[in-house]
Amino acid sequence: MKLLELQGLTKAYPGVIANSDVSFDIDKGQIHAVLGENGAGKSTLVKTIYGLVRPDKGQMLLEGAPFAPTDPRSARAAGVAMVFQHFSLFDAMSVAENIALGMENPPKTQDLATQIQAASENYGLPLSPDRIVGDLSAGERQRVEIIRCLLQNPKLLIMDEPTSVLTPQEVDILFGTLRLLASEGTSILYISHKLQEIRALCEHATVLRQGKVVGTFDPREMSNRDMAEMMVGKTLTTPKRAAVTTGQPLLQVSGLSAPSPHQFGTSLKEISFTLHAGEVLGIGGVAGNGQDELVAALSGEIRTSDDMILLEDQGIGADGPNARRALGLCAAPEERNGHAAAPDMSLVENALMTAKTRLSLLKKGFIDWPRSRAFAQEVIARFDVRTPSPETAARALSGGNLQKFVIGREIIQNPRVLVINQPTWGVDAAAAAAIRQALLDLASAGSAVLVISQDLEEVLEITDRFAALNEGTLSQAVPTAGLTMEKIGLMLGGAHDLEVAHA
């Protein structure tokens, strides 16, 4: 039984065709994935269905009847609801007010509160209607959006990249809710580029590339690799590296303890490890176990006593970031916009900010703009950063492109030690492969690389040794070769001592 049929949807913007002759069907109670790289036309497609964009050509049928919403209200009235990628919430307002704003005819405040309670219990999404949205976590905010949609009994629920801000536990809760909804007959259109999730959740998938449908299949019967190649349109190469030749120790961390600068952060407790030249060390762990604090302590944002961190036998624990950069330790934090890069500044300015010391981009205290620009252009060219110009603001770049820029900026400085947190978080498959290859190349050239990642497949793929971070303590590093997911799971669970006892 078909719910929504898309027939030949085409939408062109000046200079770019966002959707070209897109056709596929969504059945009732089906969880249907739309896969695609950044810029493949996924957003335009869902905006068309939700009435924010009108197609140039083509038509849609909802339950067999022509469906051409002129604005989101008419789409909602027809039974289409949408959970946005960047939440469309109002921070200063309560949960109930936020939900009322997304409804055509909201009931009285008291009744609405009751309905919210009921929906949150039915679908396993704990939420209190009186709380102010600004105080909620990312996962709770998404619940507000979902319940706002559910209270209108939608026939079709559109989820646009819903998991990019969620913890693994929150993803599990969300998937449970979506499966329950589908079993009750609600169709779900699930937009994502995360293959793992689509395989776990969806029965049907449509792949978009450059605005066109390039395939429709059952994701449970496709390998990740085949799906990724279909998205990218070319054969992906697994990152390769030259033979590992581990050299002398470059970075020695011993007994590193530091309180977290954040109220709800995790303090570092007695962390010790050694990083050798030519080596990639992976540190895994569930988010919030001290990753941010560890990066801050290594980059110099948190100062410790000098002898806790030795770079080539020189104590640097009390130095700030610029002093460490001068000595050869560069770092790239997790948050691209606002931490690794200043969102409103140009790529040239962003390049200058971390590279000024090592590449001497300052002349007598004045900025050497020609050389800074040349450096930014070199990063853009070598790391295939897609940007109109080096003068473009960092925030205007897609996540993958900005990540390539941020990492390329550090790599071109030729650091002795590179510390990097979540190198491929929220980055599409092609960019992720390029970033991983660049990290391996840096190690092959004799530098040491520390990769902190929650993506365990990534850790297995590119690291030589692996250690688990758990509530601020670090396990012994073990060789990655021969590690299985099960063993890593045990290490992450804090049971590494047991493992050692067995071995």
Add this chain to the structure above:
Amino acid sequence: MDINPILLLAALMVASTPILLAAIGELVVERAGVLNLGVEGMMIVGAVCGYIAGHSSGNPYFGFVGAACAGAVVSLVFAVLTQFLLTNQVATGLGLTMFGLGLSSLIGQDAVGSPDLTVAKLSFPILSDIPVLGPILFRHDLMVYLSIVIVAGVWAFLKYSRAGLILRAVGENHEAAHALGYNVRRVRVFAILFGGACAGLAGAYISLVRVPQWIDGITAGAGWIALAIVVFASWKPWRLIAGAYLFGGVTVLQLNLQAEGLKIPVEYLSMAPYLATIIVLVMIRAGRAPASLGKPFHPSS
């Protein structure tokens, strides 16, 4: 010294009314996410138009209606410039103030008033005869009570009505409001028009009741005080009354002290209300401003 505290308090309400009217209008504008610094300009155009309309028709209430319309028309200029041509709100607001000052001066060149035109004081049975409270609270003209009714109305509108909820949503996060299908520009244009009408009423109250005559620059910075009081009130309607009455109170007090011939230079006394407002603004911690305040919006994303 013999300042009569009852008369002082009664005069306080009259002195505060123009600021309160202008401030409540600006509060609605700012809650919709628009910063209109042209309050002073809209006020003074309202003052001259209200004066002319009132005196030529012989009916002061006709003057108030004319002033509200004039204020709204001037604010429409601001609305078109900032909402459709996306000009900078701060610069446009400042421009509007200077434009209003000049325009009012031009319109008012030949304005003639008749001495007979007065705005009647109301009298409430029983209430007006209560000793002390009667003269302070219950013997004012209609506009004093109307200003309080508008404040109460705005409070109820923002708190309870769906339109008020949408207006706050637009001021909090215009991108999200747009994504949900609300017409951000339409909401803002209506808010700006309301702000203009209120500023017009405020101006007319000065030229028809408080002074009452037309002179160039008659508003004397009251529009700026209204802007400050909106921040002072943390964008909450009821607190506006406290802010406006504080300023009005100090104004009346210093006028009385001047009349008493206190041995302080007049200039210092004239400064007092502004100084008091600044001091209070510095001392209190202002609440959270609407998150989209002053940011340009174009419905293209």
